[in-house]
Amino acid sequence: NAGVTQTPKFRILKIGQSMTLQCTQDMNHNYMYWYRQDPGMGLKLIYYSVGAGITDKGEVPNGYNVSRSTTEDFPLRLELAAPSQTSVYFCASTPAGNQPQHFGDGTRLSIL
Amino acid sequence: QKEVEQDPGPLSVPEGAIVSLNCTYSNSAFQYFMWYRQYSRKGPELLMYTYSSGNKEDGRFTAQVDKSSKYISLFIRDSQPSDSATYLCAPGGYSGGGADGLTFGKGTHLIIQP
Numbered sequence: 115n116a117g118v119t120q121t122p123k124f125r126i127l128k129i130g131q132s133m134t135l136q137c138t139q140d141m142n143h144n145y146m147y148w149y150r151q152d153p154g155m156g157l158k159l160i161y162y163s164v165g166a167g168i169t170d171k172g173e174v175p176n177g178y179n180v181s182r183s184t185t186e187d188f189p190l191r192l193e194l195a196a197p198s199q200t201s202v203y204f205c206a207s208t209p210a211g212n213q214p215q216h217f218g219d220g221t222r223l224s225i226l
Numbered sequence: 227q228k229e230v231e232q233d234p235g236p237l238s239v240p241e242g243a244i245v246s247l248n249c250t251y252s253n254s255a256f257q258y259f260m261w262y263r264q265y266s267r268k269g270p271e272l273l274m275y276t277y278s279s280g281n282k283e284d285g286r287f288t289a290q291v292d293k294s295s296k297y298i299s300l301f302i303r304d305s306q307p308s309d310s311a312t313y314l315c316a317p318g319g320y321s322g323g324g325a326d327g328l329t330f331g332k333g334t335h336l337i338i339q340p
Binding site for chain 2: 206212220
């Protein structure tokens with residue numbers, strides 16, 4: 115039972131570099147989400163998708179991009195990394211919008 | 227307004243005690259309510275969810291929702307050291323369809339002393 119898998123688990127980037135955080139789920143869920151969690155703060159929604167080819171902005175989308183070409187994958191792209199993007203990033207999925215979300219174990223990203 | 231308030235703790239109690247974790251929210255548009263448990267360096271794990279006011283019990287855990295007061299509680303009976311974690315309340319359905327995800331509180335850090 116893989117569930118939601120995120121890679122990499124840890125990454126250090128330099129300011130201005132770009133990278134893609136990977137998220138894949140094997141539960142055939144239509145809805146997928148990206149959150150960030152800063153120390154002492156709740157999770158904030160970055161982007162979400164209700165199905166392949168459909169994405170929408172959440173509460174804190176600036177500096178990020180997403181795509182959803184398949185049901186399984188929902189990568190998150192940072193184009194020009196900034197120190198403010200140092201955070202732990204969580205991907206989640208659910209079969210329907212009002213059902214519980216299943217989370218991956220996160221990617222810890224530091225921008226130096 | 228989508229604010230969700232939780233006391234961050236830490237809340238430290240002896241093993242076997244009953245724990246009460248609380249959460250308030252400001253927007254009456256929320257339609258469903260989740261409690262997640264998060265261990266250090268792990269993703270949130272669903273504990274309880276409910277779609278209405280009232281109580282829902284699952285083993286040692288009871289979730290309580292009072293929509294009129296916008297107040298959510300999680301009770302843990304016979305607490306164990308393995309319950310030591312951060313507990314996140316997360317109402318959802320703000321925009322009606324639920325597609326816009328959950329709104330998380332900052333979480334309460336719980337420590338169960340052996």
